[in-house]
Amino acid sequence: MDYELLEHEADIGIRGYGNTIEEAFENGAKAMFSIMIDLETVESEKNGEIKCEAPDIEALFVEWLNELLTKKDIEEMSFSRFKVKIYKDDIYKLEGTASGEKFDQKKHKAKLEVKGATYSGLKIGKKDEKIFIQCIVDV
Amino acid sequence: MDLLNLKRITDYEWELPKQEDMIVPGMIYGNTKIIDHLKEDVRLGKDWNALKQIANVACMPGIQKCSIALSDVHPGYGFPIGGVGAFDTEEGVITMGGIGFDINCSVTTLKTSLKEEDIRKNAKSLLNSLFKIVPAGLGSTGKVRLNFHQIDEVLTGGAEWAVENGYGEEKDLEFIEENGKVKEADPENVSEKAKQRQFKQIGTLGSGNHYVEVQYVAEIYDQEAAEIYGLKEKDVVVSFHCGSRALGHQIGTDYLKKLAEVTKKYGIKIKDRELVCAPINSEEGQKYFSAVCCGINCAFANHEVLTHLIRKGFKEVFPDGELPKFYSIGHNTCKKEYHKINGKKKLLYVHRKGSTRAFGPGREEIPKKYRKIGQPVLVGGTMGTCSFILCGTEKGMDTTFGSAIHGAGRAMSRKRAKRQYRGDKLLKELENKGIYVRGHSMAGIAEEAPGAYKDIVNVVECMDKSGIAKKVVMLKPIINVKG
Numbered sequence: 001m002d003y004e005l006l007e008h009e010a011d012i013g014i015r016g017y018g019n020t021i022e023e024a025f026e027n028g029a030k031a032m033f034s035i036m037i038d039l040e041t042v043e044s045e046k047n048g049e050i051k052c053e054a055p056d057i058e059a060l061f062v063e064w065l066n067e068l069l070t071k072k073d074i075e076e077m078s079f080s081r082f083k084v085k086i087y088k089d090d091i092y093k094l095e096g097t098a099s100g101e102k103f104d105q106k107k108h109k110a111k112l113e114v115k116g117a118t119y120s121g122l123k124i125g126k127k128d129e130k131i132f133i134q135c136i137v138d139v
Numbered sequence: 140m141d142l143l144n145l146k147r148i149t150d151y152e153w154e155l156p157k158q159e160d161m162i163v164p165g166m167i168y169g170n171t172k173i174i175d176h177l178k179e180d181v182r183l184g185k186d187w188n189a190l191k192q193i194a195n196v197a198c199m200p201g202i203q204k205c206s207i208a209l210s211d212v213h214p215g216y217g218f219p220i221g222g223v224g225a226f227d228t229e230e231g232v233i234t235m236g237g238i239g240f241d242i243n244c245s246v247t248t249l250k251t252s253l254k255e256e257d258i259r260k261n262a263k264s265l266l267n268s269l270f271k272i273v274p275a276g277l278g279s280t281g282k283v284r285l286n287f288h289q290i291d292e293v294l295t296g297g298a299e300w301a302v303e304n305g306y307g308e309e310k311d312l313e314f315i316e317e318n319g320k321v322k323e324a325d326p327e328n329v330s331e332k333a334k335q336r337q338f339k340q341i342g343t344l345g346s347g348n349h350y351v352e353v354q355y356v357a358e359i360y361d362q363e364a365a366e367i368y369g370l371k372e373k374d375v376v377v378s379f380h381c382g383s384r385a386l387g388h389q390i391g392t393d394y395l396k397k398l399a400e401v402t403k404k405y406g407i408k409i410k411d412r413e414l415v416c417a418p419i420n421s422e423e424g425q426k427y428f429s430a431v432c433c434g435i436n437c438a439f440a441n442h443e444v445l446t447h448l449i450r451k452g453f454k455e456v457f458p459d460g461e462l463p464k465f466y467s468i469g470h471n472t473c474k475k476e477y478h479k480i481n482g483k484k485k486l487l488y489v490h491r492k493g494s495t496r497a498f499g500p501g502r503e504e505i506p507k508k509y510r511k512i513g514q515p516v517l518v519g520g521t522m523g524t525c526s527f528i529l530c531g532t533e534k535g536m537d538t539t540f541g542s543a544i545h546g547a548g549r550a551m552s553r554k555r556a557k558r559q560y561r562g563d564k565l566l567k568e569l570e571n572k573g574i575y576v577r578g579h580s581m582a583g584i585a586e587e588a589p590g591a592y593k594d595i596v597n598v599v600e601c602m603d604k605s606g607i608a609k610k611v612v613m614l615k616p617i618i619n620v621k622g
Contacts, residue, residue: 115388121216
């Protein structure tokens with residue numbers, strides 16, 4: 001399992017799994033976009049670059065997700081594939097790529113809009129030998 | 140912390156006693172059905188539960204009287220949904236968790252001169268006309284295009300901007316909360332990203348629980364209030380629910396990050412990371428408040444453009460149809476308001492997360508026409524059940540800072556709803572009941588299944604019986620366009 005959506009009455013919890021924390025970040029992004037669109041229908045025609053930073057790794061995850069939402073809206077894109085590199089200086093830094101194509105409401109079977117990623121339910125953990133990272137997103 | 144030991148004040152008022160770091164007690168307005176549901180989440184050890192969130196809010200600096208949850212309460216992020224928290228102007232804080240991403244998400248109700256049977260005869264063509272004219276669903280864009288200069292005018296002008304630019308009418312403004320504009324909005328406090336995200340989103344509905352619904356007055360509970368509100372049996376109204384769109388979302392995102400630093404800087408202890416906040420009287424706190432005001436105005440403008448579109452869509456089917464504004468109120472706000480604390484008038488910052496203003500009779504914020512009876516409270520139900528119009532009361536002013544519920548409140552996660560319901564089957568069932576629904580996503584329709592929500596009749600009954608807001612009329616749906 002790459003990612004999972006978690007039960008929450010009002011909103012939705014998202015969780016990305018990976019062998020590394022980077023992979024968990026990538027799959028967390030997939031989880032979030034799977035709420036909005038059918039990932040299978042999106043072709044990788046264009047890349048978007050994301051750079052962000054945060055004082056801790058959990059907050060970096062929220063930053064990453066929110067940067068993706070901003071990019072999706074401003075550039076009117078659907079993203080379905082993600083690549084992440086994380087560095088640590090005095091703070092955590094992320095350089096990531098999101099691939100996808102111009103948003104198409106019909107083709108991508110548009111579903112529910114994610115308004116923002118929150119610090120609620122935010123945590124890193126381990127399950128079945130895999131690292132996971134999760135948070136609640138507002139829909 | 141003992142979250143299960145609630146003190147029953149009356150059948151509809153329960154206290155969560157002050158304990159550990161709580162500065163004030165919690166107050167929940169609901170009957171045993173609502174309370175049992177909340178306790179069940181605690182017993183099941185759920186990661187996020189509303190009682191814990193009520194207690195967490197009660198620990199925030201400067202909170203006044205009590206941390207409040209209304210009968211539509213359910214877990215949110217940081218604050219509970221259906222939550223109210225009022226803060227002192229000197230010692231208090233302003234928190235992202237108490238406002239959220241969809242700033243000033245609002246319900247507007249428009250009146251018509253039509254009766255139920257007029258709509259029934261033309262239901263499908265009206266449904267299609269509204270579906271076509273209102274941009275909705277994920278990623279939809281409106282016909283209005285803005286640039287950086289124009290968006291600043293939206294953020295300061297609110298609904299007035301819309302009217303000046305040919306959307307909506309001058310006489311609408313009186314019937315919008317705050318007359319459609321809050322004055323503390325300074326676009327300097329909103330990022331370029333937030334503004335850019337909104338360039339194409341003015342006049343769009345969004346997705347999820349956002350909708351346009353044509354309804355009729357099915358029952359009148361309070362004849363005098365209904366008369367003052369100008370509502371008669373079988374009268375048709377149009378209600379819609381949406382917020383500040385991407386601009387509000389980005390303000391939320393930007394300040395979530397900023398307030399995280401500010402919380403640390405001032406050494407404020409918070410119980411949930413999402414409750415990041417700033418002292419209200421700090422520069423950072425005032426900047427966030429001003430940004431929230433920009434979001435509030437953006438939602439007002441958005442509602443006015445949608446009002447214009449809905450009127451246009453109606454005219455295609457009913458060329459003589461007039462749709463005067465009945466009222467418009469928001470949830471997910473922070474407002475500067477005067478309230479009585481220990482008999483003294485005091486200025487407070489009132490957060491309402493998934494709850495609305497419900498001012499009692501006489502308050503000058505209420506349009507003159509309605510002032511005698513109290514502010515209309517528009518409660519959006521589900522597409523298959525009913526909605527309500529309530530009125531604010533004196534008791535509400537004394538207990539909930541003049542606040543009431545915003546809807547039924549979810550009872551089931553979206554994931555579970557999708558397992559349990561099918562969009563296409565639901566549409567057929569509703570059509571058999573005389574309710575015509577069209578949405579942009581079948582999965583979205585399943586997630587919004589009436590069964591996924593709390594029983595709105597009970598939720599409203601709790602408001603009425605506790606005296607927080609009184610029932611005036613019940614509205615039943617005929618047509619629903621889902622975002």
